[in-house]
Amino acid sequence: MIKHGAWLVLLGCWALPCGAELKTSTLVDANGFAQAVPEGVELRAGGLLTLAPLPEGINLALGRTALDEYGKKVPLTDGNVLAGGSEWISGTPNVFGRTFTVDLGMDRAINRVRLLPGGTAQVQPEYFVRGYRLEVSSERQPEIWLRLAEQRANFQMTVDTSQDTTWSTFDAAGNPVPRVGRYVRLTIIREDRSNWVSLGDIEVYGTGYSSEGRLSGVLEFAGPVNIGRLLWQGEALEGTQVRLWTRGREGQQDGAWQEASAALFAGAEPQGGLDYQVELTTADPLITPGLSQLSVEWDPVLVARRSWGSVQPDTARKGEYTTLTYRVDLELESGDYGVDYLQLGATIGVEAVLFNGVPVEHQWRADESEGRTRIELGQALRESGVLEVTGRALVLQDRTVILSSVGSRVQESAAGYVNWQNAAEAPGATWTVRGLGAPPRLISAVEISPRPFSPFRDGQVEFGFVVGNLQQETEISVEVFSLSGAKVRRLSQVGGARAYSLAWDGRDQDGRIAAPGLYLYEIRVDAEDDAASRTGTLVVAY
Amino acid sequence: MPPAVPAPWSWRIRLLFGWLLVWASAAHAAFEVTGGGARSTGLGGAFGAGADALDAVWTNPAANARGGRWQGGTTHVLLYPGVAGSPSLNALSLVAPVGGGGLIAGFSALGADDWDEQVGLVGYGRALHPRVAVGGDVRTGAWRTEGWSHRAWSADLGAVYEVGWVHTRHFLRLGLVMRDLVRTSQAAGGQSAARAPRALVLGASLNGEAQQVLVDLEHRAGRLQLRVGYESLLPNTAGMRLRFGGSAFASDWQGGELSAGVGHRWREWSFDLSYTYPLGPDGAFGGVHRLSLGYRRGP
Numbered sequence: 001m002i003k004h005g006a007w008l009v010l011l012g013c014w015a016l017p018c019g020a021e022l023k024t025s026t027l028v029d030a031n032g033f034a035q036a037v038p039e040g041v042e043l044r045a046g047g048l049l050t051l052a053p054l055p056e057g058i059n060l061a062l063g064r065t066a067l068d069e070y071g072k073k074v075p076l077t078d079g080n081v082l083a084g085g086s087e088w089i090s091g092t093p094n095v096f097g098r099t100f101t102v103d104l105g106m107d108r109a110i111n112r113v114r115l116l117p118g119g120t121a122q123v124q125p126e127y128f129v130r131g132y133r134l135e136v137s138s139e140r141q142p143e144i145w146l147r148l149a150e151q152r153a154n155f156q157m158t159v160d161t162s163q164d165t166t167w168s169t170f171d172a173a174g175n176p177v178p179r180v181g182r183y184v185r186l187t188i189i190r191e192d193r194s195n196w197v198s199l200g201d202i203e204v205y206g207t208g209y210s211s212e213g214r215l216s217g218v219l220e221f222a223g224p225v226n227i228g229r230l231l232w233q234g235e236a237l238e239g240t241q242v243r244l245w246t247r248g249r250e251g252q253q254d255g256a257w258q259e260a261s262a263a264l265f266a267g268a269e270p271q272g273g274l275d276y277q278v279e280l281t282t283a284d285p286l287i288t289p290g291l292s293q294l295s296v297e298w299d300p301v302l303v304a305r306r307s308w309g310s311v312q313p314d315t316a317r318k319g320e321y322t323t324l325t326y327r328v329d330l331e332l333e334s335g336d337y338g339v340d341y342l343q344l345g346a347t348i349g350v351e352a353v354l355f356n357g358v359p360v361e362h363q364w365r366a367d368e369s370e371g372r373t374r375i376e377l378g379q380a381l382r383e384s385g386v387l388e389v390t391g392r393a394l395v396l397q398d399r400t401v402i403l404s405s406v407g408s409r410v411q412e413s414a415a416g417y418v419n420w421q422n423a424a425e426a427p428g429a430t431w432t433v434r435g436l437g438a439p440p441r442l443i444s445a446v447e448i449s450p451r452p453f454s455p456f457r458d459g460q461v462e463f464g465f466v467v468g469n470l471q472q473e474t475e476i477s478v479e480v481f482s483l484s485g486a487k488v489r490r491l492s493q494v495g496g497a498r499a500y501s502l503a504w505d506g507r508d509q510d511g512r513i514a515a516p517g518l519y520l521y522e523i524r525v526d527a528e529d530d531a532a533s534r535t536g537t538l539v540v541a542y
Numbered sequence: 543m544p545p546a547v548p549a550p551w552s553w554r555i556r557l558l559f560g561w562l563l564v565w566a567s568a569a570h571a572a573f574e575v576t577g578g579g580a581r582s583t584g585l586g587g588a589f590g591a592g593a594d595a596l597d598a599v600w601t602n603p604a605a606n607a608r609g610g611r612w613q614g615g616t617t618h619v620l621l622y623p624g625v626a627g628s629p630s631l632n633a634l635s636l637v638a639p640v641g642g643g644g645l646i647a648g649f650s651a652l653g654a655d656d657w658d659e660q661v662g663l664v665g666y667g668r669a670l671h672p673r674v675a676v677g678g679d680v681r682t683g684a685w686r687t688e689g690w691s692h693r694a695w696s697a698d699l700g701a702v703y704e705v706g707w708v709h710t711r712h713f714l715r716l717g718l719v720m721r722d723l724v725r726t727s728q729a730a731g732g733q734s735a736a737r738a739p740r741a742l743v744l745g746a747s748l749n750g751e752a753q754q755v756l757v758d759l760e761h762r763a764g765r766l767q768l769r770v771g772y773e774s775l776l777p778n779t780a781g782m783r784l785r786f787g788g789s790a791f792a793s794d795w796q797g798g799e800l801s802a803g804v805g806h807r808w809r810e811w812s813f814d815l816s817y818t819y820p821l822g823p824d825g826a827f828g829g830v831h832r833l834s835l836g837y838r839r840g841p
Binding site for chain 2: 451452454456479481482483484485486487512513515516517518520522524533535536537539541542
């Protein structure tokens with residue numbers, strides 16, 4: 001006998017895709033990493049992926065820049081020390097105090113420096129350095145020099161600090177303790193009255209970790225899937241970084257790697273496979289970031305078999321609201337979830353939603369800070385067709401790419417989150433809007449609503465405005481003052497060029513509701529290369 | 543040695559100060575800018591001990607108690623002219639000798655696009671002693687905007703104490719003002735959040751032959767504000783006076799301002815200009831311009 005609950009399950013399987021559950025593929029964990037190519041990284045016992053130790057015997061100065069005290073480039077890092085090859089020769093016996101600085105490009109844990117004679121000194125040994133001081137300074141404090149070694153009477157033809165007892169610090173076992181630094185400086189502290197000085201190369205060796213490494217791999221699926229969250233666990237101390245890059249194996253129009261800064265896969269879907277790359281970097285040679293686990297969630301049931309996005313018109317005046325129609329071509333099959341949600345990668349004031357030309361019941365919400373608009377359809381779309389969204393959007397940039405994704409309520413309730421299935425750009429059309437005209441003003445379209453504003457009736461007053469022509473994110477602020485010029489409240493947000501809406505609840509900086517009256521406001525944008533402010537009045541009444 | 547016996551009035555003074563300091567509330571936005579003239583604002587608003595002057599109608603009801611002559615004048619104010627929709631203010635002030643004392647009256651109207659507020663006051667001051675004068679006024683303020691309006695009543699008390707000649711050429715006067723004693727709500731719905739905070743002002747003015755220094759200390763809504771003004775007669779200018787002033791809160795510079803002004807008197811007529819620059823908004827709004835014209839019967 002089948003119980004009622006089982007009947008309900010069978011009924012559900014008939015009406016909706018059943019057996020669908022999110023799968024997880026683990027790419028890196030304690031068992032190793034699957035089908036991946038390590039480069040400059042190593043997997044430790046316990047499953048921690050770290051940067052590989054710096055190989056011994058690598059000359060870190062090779063190919064780097066070496067300058068004398070006048071800033072002139074000198075051939076001391078080219079690896080050529082043969083007789084007749086490149087060398088630095090003084091041309092005078094007066095060499096006391098001459099300095100040469102090698103830039104290693106980043107901080108390194110230096111444990112050995114070698115000075116090699118130039119071709120002339122190889123023939124005439126009296127032409128080599130008689131006394132030297134070697135120092136190092138770090139990237140953070142390049143003006144502070146710490147001594148590595150100093151020899152006032154050198155009679156060796158090759159200076160090698162591993163043989164030099166003047167190395168600044170040794171550990172208990174008598175090994176030289178490395179010094180962290182980016183710049184290595186040689187100072188000649190002794191001169192021969194009658195001989196010039198000939199130098200061949202400065203070699204620098206270090207220990208610690210490689211500055212960067214990566215793990216590249218491929219994840220193949222049995223069929224087209226909707227890739228979900230990319231989950232990873234790791235440890236990145238200050239100065240280190242773990243970054244994850246992904247790329248779909250098919251349908252990726254430009255084939256570009258995308259950094260997985262958000263939890264969800266960002267490329268077009270469905271995908272039959274996924275290229276991934278984990279990049280570990282460190283600015284401190286003695287510290288490595290670690291990655292302990294990397295996994296990918298994926299759903300074998302699709303929201304739609306395929307979806308393509310495009311926008312019309314594909315041009316708009318910069319800084320002006322333009323009515324756009326975004327078209328999503330949907331291809332669905334019976335086993336798909338169906339489309340309940342549509343997400344557009346731009347803030348659009350939605351005016352109409354049509355499916356195959358018929359109006360669709362919907363609700364929408366635009367998130368200015370995320371630059372997204374989410375549309376929830378009253379009823380799921382279960383057949384192929386064309387979904388069109390018409391609305392007003394503000395174009396501020398030269399190029400605005402409006403991506404789109406579709407989602408499902410069934411999938412959301414099963415997995416606990418919406419696994420957006422990203423659309424691809426429609427062939428023969430575009431989802432990019434080109435901005436025309438001059439760059440918009442830094443602050444424009446200021447609207448304060450409501451006026452008058454009552455904290456008790458309205459709750460909050462919105463300062464709406466558009467920030468345009470801003471190349472990078474900066475602080476956007478609104479300040480409210482009384483008529484006598486006393487500051488009542490400051491609101492601020494960090495962001496780029498887009499529409500803003502900052503809300504004031506009518507309370508002053510101490511949390512007290514401001515008294516009725518006429519107030520002044522100032523909207524301010526302080527960009528690095530530009531600044532602007534707009535002022536006006538607002539009325540508080542209750 | 544016997545223990546010191548506190549003066550019988552000391553507990554009353556403590557009680558008075560305690561009562562005044564307890565009531566702290568939000569900044570009073572409406573009626574914050576009223577009809578004070580260009581002379582007093584050019585002095586940083588430090589006019590609590592100003593006396594026998596038309597501007598004192600708005601600062602101390604006892605200041606004109608021993609004036610003994612008719613005075614009248616108008617003030618016109620342009621607030622932050624660079625700000626879109628900025629307001630303007632017009633005011634009338636009057637002093638009349640009545641019954642051995644001074645009757646004072648003032649009216650100011652501030653208007654912006656969709657905000658109007660008016661303040662009117664009537665008061666009387668009288669000398670009780672050759673050195674002491676007291677006074678009081680009743681003031682009403684009304685504001686109106688789209689869909690809302692409200693009228694509130696309040697009262698102020700003031701006193702002036704003539705300390706006298708503290709030096710052969712310098713005369714010292716002290717003033718005390720208790721403002722907004724009633725603390726009625728400025729909200730149309732009577733919300734307590736909008737109760738006008740009481741204020742206590744202690745003022746001093748030191749007058750020389752051609753110079754004057756004024757200092758006010760005001761306690762309002764839990765904050766202490768210092769106001770300072772300096773006036774000097776410019777030589778060879780037929781009576782032109784130059785004024786500087788400033789104010790600042792004890793806790794920070796928020797709400798502080800700097801002022802400058804000039805004034806000239808020709809027979810019974812006086813003409814004053816002032817410019818006030820608030821320090822809080824970092825120059826975003828500009829300043830406040832005031833122009834006052836006054837008439838004073840007699841020397």
